[in-house]
Amino acid sequence: MNASQKTDFDLIVVGAGMAGHSAALEGVRCGGRVLLLEKTARFGGSSRMCGGAFAFAGTQVQKENNIPDSAQLLEEDLLKAGKYRNDSKLVHVYAEKQFEAYEWLQDLGVVFDKVSLSGSQSVPRNHNVDPVAVLESLHEHCLREGVIFRSNAPVVRLLTDGHGEETVVTGVMLDGGERLTSSRGVVLATGGFSRAADLVERFVPHLRNARAMGGYGNTGDGLRMAWALGADLRDMANAKGTFGAPYEAPDQAIEDDVPRLISAMYRGAIVVNKLGRRFVDESISYKNIGDRCLEQPDALAFQVFDQSVMDQSEPLPTVVNFKAALEAGMIKKAASIDELAHELNVDSDALKETIERYNRACHGEQEDEYGRSSLSTGYGKPTPMIKAPFYGYPCTTGLTSTYCGLHTDENARVLNVYDEPINGLYATGEIMGGFHGESYMSGSSLAKGCIFGRIAAQHALASSATRLDRLEI
Numbered sequence: 001m002n003a004s005q006k007t008d009f010d011l012i013v014v015g016a017g018m019a020g021h022s023a024a025l026e027g028v029r030c031g032g033r034v035l036l037l038e039k040t041a042r043f044g045g046s047s048r049m050c051g052g053a054f055a056f057a058g059t060q061v062q063k064e065n066n067i068p069d070s071a072q073l074l075e076e077d078l079l080k081a082g083k084y085r086n087d088s089k090l091v092h093v094y095a096e097k098q099f100e101a102y103e104w105l106q107d108l109g110v111v112f113d114k115v116s117l118s119g120s121q122s123v124p125r126n127h128n129v130d131p132v133a134v135l136e137s138l139h140e141h142c143l144r145e146g147v148i149f150r151s152n153a154p155v156v157r158l159l160t161d162g163h164g165e166e167t168v169v170t171g172v173m174l175d176g177g178e179r180l181t182s183s184r185g186v187v188l189a190t191g192g193f194s195r196a197a198d199l200v201e202r203f204v205p206h207l208r209n210a211r212a213m214g215g216y217g218n219t220g221d222g223l224r225m226a227w228a229l230g231a232d233l234r235d236m237a238n239a240k241g242t243f244g245a246p247y248e249a250p251d252q253a254i255e256d257d258v259p260r261l262i263s264a265m266y267r268g269a270i271v272v273n274k275l276g277r278r279f280v281d282e283s284i285s286y287k288n289i290g291d292r293c294l295e296q297p298d299a300l301a302f303q304v305f306d307q308s309v310m311d312q313s314e315p316l317p318t319v320v321n322f323k324a325a326l327e328a329g330m331i332k333k334a335a336s337i338d339e340l341a342h343e344l345n346v347d348s349d350a351l352k353e354t355i356e357r358y359n360r361a362c363h364g365e366q367e368d369e370y371g372r373s374s375l376s377t378g379y380g381k382p383t384p385m386i387k388a389p390f391y392g393y394p395c396t397t398g399l400t401s402t403y404c405g406l407h408t409d410e411n412a413r414v415l416n417v418y419d420e421p422i423n424g425l426y427a428t429g430e431i432m433g434g435f436h437g438e439s440y441m442s443g444s445s446l447a448k449g450c451i452f453g454r455i456a457a458q459h460a461l462a463s464s465a466t467r468l469d470r471l472e473i
């Protein structure tokens with residue numbers, strides 16, 4: 001590129017999910033000319049399909065419910081969930097900036113009026129919202145405030161100038177060869193690689209039988225493009241599946257209208273395999289139940305419960321919307337355990353015996369065979385399964401998200417294998433590695449994408465001279 005040539009944009013953001021929209025909106029608000037590119041026909045990626053839980057601390061709804069939370073406690077929970085193998089600098093940024101992100105989303109019209117407890121949280125801090133509404137609102141703000149958006153625009157390569165340490169990312173090339181340049185950088189927000197069978201095989205082969213879920217465009221494109229420039233990768237071996245995905249994927253036409261995951265075990269369901277036997281303490285993290293499920297015959301499990309659990313169905317969070325799953329035919333209903341076993345094609349005597357043993361443990365007549373003593377991570381008491389009708393949900397482990405990938409610094413700059421920033425290259429959202437460490441605290445992905453997306457745009461647009469001008473090529 002010639003120095004006298006003007007660049008097309010100040011900032012190019014690749015991928016239009018939560019992370020990409022946050023970067024793009026912040027970019028125009030910082031005065032930049034911003035292009036947001038989306039590979040598929042529909043923006044939103046996994047963000048649009050997800051449970052809509054944001055992990056924030058110190059919020060109004062927590063105060064109203066007397067939940068004593070703080071940024072410090074949230075930071076400690078994130079580190080504890082990651083077994084202290086996270087990049088603590090990134091976790092600290094989340095803790096410092098999360099309340100600002102919460103207020104920023106509220107200013108866009110997002111209403112956080114419901115809070116619930118979920119995996120690895122020591123107090124309830126998942127703020128549940130409708131993810132589609134949040135994405136639509138972000139998108140509308142982006143367009144209104146001047147972001148240029150293009151769908152069906154897959155980025156296939158990063159453009160660079162210079163060599164070695166002097167390499168600067170100067171833009172992107174689209175499928176078909178169109179080149180678009182940016183003066184202040186490129187933000188990769190292309191999500192994870194749950195839909196890339198080759199990357200799953202390479203990095204997490206133990207998840208090859210997990211059902212691929214998440215955004216249909218999430219094939220690790222950004223990861224590959226940055227990797228080609230020497231980017232460092234973090235947490236790759238730590239990707240985990242999520243228990244509770246439907247065994248048979250619902251038709252794509254109705255996918256948006258039904259819960260993508262169901263977690264009845266935290267409301268009192270037991271989990272059995274196709275032999276009608278339990279295989280796990282159902283109160284542990286859904287990530288760890290997911291690992292155990294993959295070891296069962298055909299990786300098939302059933303969440304089995306009675307009417308008292310069905311009565312706890314609620315629209316949000318969607319993982320407890322048992323009624324919607326029942327209406328969509330994902331959950332089977334039967335008048336007796338015998339009939340349920342028949343519906344599920346499970347041995348009836350084995351299932352009856354399993355339930356009887358579980359009920360005896362609930363009544364304190366014997367030890368629970370898997371050591372279950374709560375509904376979820378120490379909260380709630382297991383309840384006997386006695387109230388007909390009975391329900392069974394055939395399910396498996398889904399690979400919803402990968403939560404590993406490009407290592408970044410606190411300013412969301414992608415670092416190379418020598419721990420040096422790659423000039424002009426940023427990453428935010430699920431594509432980032434290093435943040436979660438060994439495991440994931442529920443609700444931290446959406447918020448992370450928002451926090452680091454905004455930081456990426458602020459940092460990129462704060463530099464006083466354009467990178468291309470400085471290069472004098």
Ligand SMILES: Cc1cc2nc3c(=O)[nH]c(=O)nc-3n(C[C@H](O)[C@H](O)[C@H](O)COP(=O)(O)OP(=O)(O)OC[C@H]3O[C@@H](n4cnc5c(N)ncnc54)[C@H](O)[C@@H]3O)c2cc1C
Nearest residue numbers: 015017019039045046047051053155191217429430445446
């Ligand atoms: C069923 C389910 C439930 C979940 N529940 C929660 C939850 O409640 N809370 C939470 O915090 N997290 C949850 N997660 C995880 C969370 O949704 C994701 O990690 C997060 O939304 C990722 O956001 P993102 O913006 O980084 O990526 P995405 O939202 O996936 O967006 C990435 C976008 O980039 C596009 N793209 C990919 N490659 C290219 C390319 N080459 N060129 C242009 N565009 C490209 C994709 O098409 C996609 O639209 C859930 C995930 C799933 C699947």
